[in-house]
Amino acid sequence: MAEQAYRIERDSMGEMRVPADALYGAQTQRAVENFPISGIRFPRPFIRALGLIKRAAAETNAELGLLDQRVAGAIVQAANEVIEGKLDEHFVLDIFQTGSGTSTNMNANEVIANRAIQILGGQIGSRSVHPNDHVNMGQSSNDVIPSAIHIAALEQMERRLIPALEALRDALAEKARAFDDVIKIGRTHLQDATPIRLGQEFSGYASMVDHGIRRLRAVREHLAELALGGTAVGTGINTHPEFPRRTIARIAEATGLPFREAENHFEAQGSRDAVVEASGQLRTVATSLMKIANDIRWLGSGPRCGIGEILIPPTQPGSSIMPGKVNPVMSEMLMMVCAQVIGNDTAIAVSNTHGNFELNVMMPVMAHNLLQSIELLANGAATFTERCVRGIEANRERCEALIEGSLAMVTSLVPRLGYDTSADIAKEAYATGRTVRQLILERGLLSEEETARLLDPRRMTEPGRAE
Numbered sequence: 001m002a003e004q005a006y007r008i009e010r011d012s013m014g015e016m017r018v019p020a021d022a023l024y025g026a027q028t029q030r031a032v033e034n035f036p037i038s039g040i041r042f043p044r045p046f047i048r049a050l051g052l053i054k055r056a057a058a059e060t061n062a063e064l065g066l067l068d069q070r071v072a073g074a075i076v077q078a079a080n081e082v083i084e085g086k087l088d089e090h091f092v093l094d095i096f097q098t099g100s101g102t103s104t105n106m107n108a109n110e111v112i113a114n115r116a117i118q119i120l121g122g123q124i125g126s127r128s129v130h131p132n133d134h135v136n137m138g139q140s141s142n143d144v145i146p147s148a149i150h151i152a153a154l155e156q157m158e159r160r161l162i163p164a165l166e167a168l169r170d171a172l173a174e175k176a177r178a179f180d181d182v183i184k185i186g187r188t189h190l191q192d193a194t195p196i197r198l199g200q201e202f203s204g205y206a207s208m209v210d211h212g213i214r215r216l217r218a219v220r221e222h223l224a225e226l227a228l229g230g231t232a233v234g235t236g237i238n239t240h241p242e243f244p245r246r247t248i249a250r251i252a253e254a255t256g257l258p259f260r261e262a263e264n265h266f267e268a269q270g271s272r273d274a275v276v277e278a279s280g281q282l283r284t285v286a287t288s289l290m291k292i293a294n295d296i297r298w299l300g301s302g303p304r305c306g307i308g309e310i311l312i313p314p315t316q317p318g319s320s321i322m323p324g325k326v327n328p329v330m331s332e333m334l335m336m337v338c339a340q341v342i343g344n345d346t347a348i349a350v351s352n353t354h355g356n357f358e359l360n361v362m363m364p365v366m367a368h369n370l371l372q373s374i375e376l377l378a379n380g381a382a383t384f385t386e387r388c389v390r391g392i393e394a395n396r397e398r399c400e401a402l403i404e405g406s407l408a409m410v411t412s413l414v415p416r417l418g419y420d421t422s423a424d425i426a427k428e429a430y431a432t433g434r435t436v437r438q439l440i441l442e443r444g445l446l447s448e449e450e451t452a453r454l455l456d457p458r459r460m461t462e463p464g465r466a467e
Contacts (some may be wrong), residue, residue, distance in 0.1 A: 009125045021242040023090040025110035031103035032139035037096035042104060044370050046089050049151035050108040053144055054135055058248035061137045064240050071129055074116035087111055095368045099361030100336055101145035109135040112179050136423030138239040138429050142269055142359050147226040149367045152224040154257055157216055160378040165213050168381045171389040172206035183400035183457045187408045192406045195457040198394055205292045212285040231360040232264030239322050271355040275366050276348055282373045283345040286338035297331035308398045313391030330388035337380035345368035403457050409436045412454050
């Protein structure tokens with residue numbers, strides 16, 4: 001690039017050439033050059049959270065008489081643009097960087113400072129609004145980054161993931177009601193078991209999702225704690241005693257979420273246990289959704305040579321060589337999402353073991369993985385709901401046909417004939433290809449009326465003993 005495309009900025013380590021149109025400064029440029037690792041940048045919810053923190057901090061510092069009102073007003077305006085996503089192109093750093101996230105905190109400080117300078121009619125890079133002295137007043141990367149993680153994660157859980165899961169739960173519950181009269185064979189160990197209603201099966205799926213929602217709501221208790229006010233090591237050095245309370249109250253008001261100051265700032269900065277807890281619940285949700293998606297994939301297998309008890313909406317051609325083939329792509333999509341979330345959780349757990357003394361030093365990758373997991377589950381669940389679950393139909397004829405041939409029908413005879421006799425009937429039925437019903441009648445073990453009563457599949461889907 002031509003020389004005039006750059007400007008010179010300075011930080012504590014000296015001069016740096018920074019792209020002329022960039023709002024970031026020397027520290028960000030150093031990090032750009034130091035960490036050309038993955039090309040993965042912090043996601044929008046995290047950048048929004050940084051903007052919320054910087055805006056609230058400026059308002060608090062002005063209210064406390066620590067920051068000039070005119071400078072504070074410009075910082076607030078610039079931070080609003082960060083919150084709204086108008087300055088995202090200037091957040092350029094890789095997530096694989098300094099473990100405290102200092103580079104990204106300074107990226108935010110420099111962008112907001114230079115944009116505030118523009119707003120005030122000055123020359124960017126002049127430091128008339130200073131990234132450290134003004135934008136970062138009363139803060140440290142060590143309390144800003146963990147706070148931003150919590151803010152972004154809780155906002156995304158509450159605004160996107162939980163609503164997506166609620167829609168999935170409700171769609172599954174609707175199918176449970178619609179399929180309540182469809183009787184089919186149950187399966188355990190991938191082998192035939194006693195009859196179950198298709199509605200009962202889907203009610204279990206709906207309850208799994210509902211339990212997941214409740215688990216996610218429980219993590220609010222700890223994600224709502226913010227480290228702001230602890231500054232470097234949790235002691236609160238260089239911050240006004242009123243700063244954390246007032247700043248966090250502003251963030252809570254802006255988000256509508258119950259954020260509060262951490263009970264213990266040393267815990268809040270030395271560990272990321274709340275992130276591990278949240279990720280663990282996301283992993284639990286992922287394992288539930290994996291089971292549901294996989295069950296639906298199997299139940300819809302076929303269309304002629306598989307289980308085929310449900311009909312899954314066709315969404316796209318399934319093969320480049322086999323005409324007419326349609327695959328359970330929505331289930332496969334969701335299963336891959338869940339696999340990624342489980343992997344992300346492992347990275348988060350390992351990262352939290354590196355809370356050395358007063359600071360965890362693997363926060364950026366934890367932020368990325370946690371927010372990616374929330375986004376993937378929200379998008380995956382919403383898509384699965386709309387493009388799969390809502391369109392599922394019961395294959396009633398197939399369900400009924402499979403029941404009569406099941407050897408597990410003999411289970412309802414045990415209270416009447418005993419286990420050993422019932423087992424002999426099942427073995428002979430399997431060996432001869434006849435049904436349990438046929439053998440009972442051939443042997444004259446029960447009357448036709450009693451046989452019909454004991455082998456009524458609907459009756460088998462309710463509690464009770466056949467006597």
